[in-house]
Amino acid sequence: MRWFFLILVAVAAGCAGAGGHHQAQPRTRLTVVVYRGDSHRRYTLTCGPAGGSAPNPARACRALEDFVRRGRRRRVARNCLCALHIDRIILRGVVDGRRLAGAVEVSGCAACGMGRPAAADVAAAFAAMHLRAS
Numbered sequence: 001m002r003w004f005f006l007i008l009v010a011v012a013a014g015c016a017g018a019g020g021h022h023q024a025q026p027r028t029r030l031t032v033v034v035y036r037g038d039s040h041r042r043y044t045l046t047c048g049p050a051g052g053s054a055p056n057p058a059r060a061c062r063a064l065e066d067f068v069r070r071g072r073r074r075r076v077a078r079n080c081l082c083a084l085h086i087d088r089i090i091l092r093g094v095v096d097g098r099r100l101a102g103a104v105e106v107s108g109c110a111a112c113g114m115g116r117p118a119a120a121d122v123a124a125a126f127a128a129m130h131l132r133a134s
Contacts, residue, residue: 026051028065030093034129037086043129056128063124067106068095070118082109087131 028047032054033040044052047061054060068091088107093100104110106125111118126132 027097028061028093028095030064030091030095032060032064032129033090033092034131035086035088035090036131054128055130060125060128063121063128064089064091064106065095067111067118067121067125068100068104070114070121071104071110074114080109080112082112087126089125089129089131 026046026048028045030045030052032043032045034043043054045054045057045060045064046052047057047065050057050061088105088110091100091104091106092102106122108119108122111122
């Protein structure tokens with residue numbers, strides 16, 4: 001019985017220790033390019049936990065993940081006339097474990113037809129990246 005207890009303790013300790021060596025890959029991993037007028041800056045962003053080189057990763061994660069989810073649920077074609085948005089955010093990578101089909105623009109124009117919550121996501125993402133919503 002004593003041997004069984006020692007083996008059980010050793011196995012439990014081994015399992016607990018193994019969890020610390022392999023951390024789960026974040027389900028959202030993005031390259032974020034922030035365009036401000038004629039200049040741009042490139043950042044990395046991971047969510048769950050929030051991290052990377054973006055100025056405010058936690059706020060950016062909430063806003064950008066929500067914006068992408070809204071875009072995925074959109075079923076209605078968009079018919080919007082938009083002026084050129086000089087300030088915008090371009091995303092490439094993986095959101096919620098799913099690779100983006102291509103570059104995703106986050107701007108007032110990109111939120112057209114998606115409602116006020118999408119516009120709020122744009123404003124929050126812009127604030128997280130130190131841009132002003134237009």
